Amino acid sequence: MGRLALALVALVVLGTAGCGGDAGPESVAVGSGSGSTLIAHLYAAALRHYGSPAHVEPEQSLMGLDSGDVRVVPEFTGRVLAQLVPGATARSAAQVYREMVAALPEGVAAGDYTESAEDKPALAVTERTADAWGSRDVTAAVRRCDQLRTGAVSDAPRAGALGTCKVSKVFEFPDAAAMFAALRAGQINAAWTTTAAPYIPTQLLMLSDRTSMIRAENVVPLYRRNELDERQVLALNEVAGVLDTAALAQMRADVADGADPGQVADAFLAERPLGD
Numbered sequence: 001m002g003r004l005a006l007a008l009v010a011l012v013v014l015g016t017a018g019c020g021g022d023a024g025p026e027s028v029a030v031g032s033g034s035g036s037t038l039i040a041h042l043y044a045a046a047l048r049h050y051g052s053p054a055h056v057e058p059e060q061s062l063m064g065l066d067s068g069d070v071r072v073v074p075e076f077t078g079r080v081l082a083q084l085v086p087g088a089t090a091r092s093a094a095q096v097y098r099e100m101v102a103a104l105p106e107g108v109a110a111g112d113y114t115e116s117a118e119d120k121p122a123l124a125v126t127e128r129t130a131d132a133w134g135s136r137d138v139t140a141a142v143r144r145c146d147q148l149r150t151g152a153v154s155d156a157p158r159a160g161a162l163g164t165c166k167v168s169k170v171f172e173f174p175d176a177a178a179m180f181a182a183l184r185a186g187q188i189n190a191a192w193t194t195t196a197a198p199y200i201p202t203q204l205l206m207l208s209d210r211t212s213m214i215r216a217e218n219v220v221p222l223y224r225r226n227e228l229d230e231r232q233v234l235a236l237n238e239v240a241g242v243l244d245t246a247a248l249a250q251m252r253a254d255v256a257d258g259a260d261p262g263q264v265a266d267a268f269l270a271e272r273p274l275g276d
Contacts, residue, residue, distance in 0.1 A: 027053040028232065031060025031070035033222075038255055039074040041265035042243070043221055043236055047072075049274050050235035056262070062222065066105055071224045072236065076217040077113055078120060080104075093118070093216040104222070111221040112237040116244040119196035120217035121157045122206045123150070124180070129189055130205060138162055138207045138214065141190060151179045152192040159192075163213045180204065196245050198253035219243060238274040 028047050032040045040056045047054035060070045062080065077096045081088050084103040090096045093115065101110050123141055125133075133140035141148055145165035152158045154172050161167060171188055173179035180201050183191045190207075193200060194217075200206065221236040228236075247268065254264050 025053060027055050028072060028228070029057045029060075029070040030054055031064045031073040032056060032058050033061050033073040033075045036074075036252075038251055038261040038264060039219060039248075041262045042268065043072055043074050043239060045262075045265045045269050046235045046239050046274060047232060049269060050231050050238075052232050052235065062108075065108060065222055065224060068224065071227050073222045075220055075222055076119060077220050078215040078217040080220070080222070082215075091215045092212040093218050096216045097218065097220065100220075107225050109223055109225040111223065111233060112240040113218040113220040114240045114243045115218065117196070117240075117248050118216060118218045118245055119194045119248065120209075120214055121159045122193055122195045122209070122214070123190045124183065124193045124200060124204045124206050125190050126184060126204060130207075136205060136207055137211075138209045139211060141165070141207060142213065148190060149188045150190045150192055151182055151188040153179055156192060157194055157217075159214045163211075196248040196252065198249050198256055219248070235274065242269070242272040242274065 028044070030040045030044045030047070037056060037058055044054040044056050057064070057070050060073065062073060062075065062083070064070045065073045077093070077100050081090065081096055081100040081103065085099065088099055090099045093113070097110075097113050104110060123138060130136045130140075133144065142162050142165045145162075148165070148167060149169050149171065150167055151171045151173055153176055154174065158170065159167065170192075171182070173182065176193070176197075176199070179188075179191050182188050183204065184201075193206065195206065219239075221239070223233070223236065251264050251268060255261050
């Protein structure tokens, strides 16, 4: 083979190697955290919307973020605060967020929390009970602390106290269906659920919490400090402007019905485009 032919072959090899080395930006790994795989897919979809490849790494929490296994983890503000500061007394959304941010490990930052999307413990009661109590706020339960007979699904979130009322009479049930049936039958007079739980029976209602007696649990993205650019941080923060509690509950219902979490998240953002 002549010198010209060898030179051409070398140029082709170098050109091919150059093309193969241009892999593009690295995909951002989003852990599922305690916020669930669904919310992780939501943040991953937001990153892709702003032009950053992103994928979900299941079963990766705050520890995975601290170790560098993932770069983003969706969490709930109150759960993170309780994990980092077990004795924290903050309850309102803003206060819980501020104390959580102050307690984060060095190198971990927090994006905007979703003021309209929460999933904190809540008490469900029948319409009849709410009318008898004369209120649809949790303060009515506090005024009848000694009469409370609450139910809860085993290992499900619940509050140990409502202000000065220590919730001591808690009957555990194997699932939500059995608990709600007991509530309707009068075996218990309040049932622990969460504000974004799917499939709350229509004949029941959740007591509001206007005075923040129960610690806030708002969705928040945590990420490795100095490893995301401004556009990627903006993508995470934009979720706070479109996600609300009702939408979160509906998406959870869709996933419970068998829908793919990634497709549910993509469809949600398609209906509520970021940046608008």
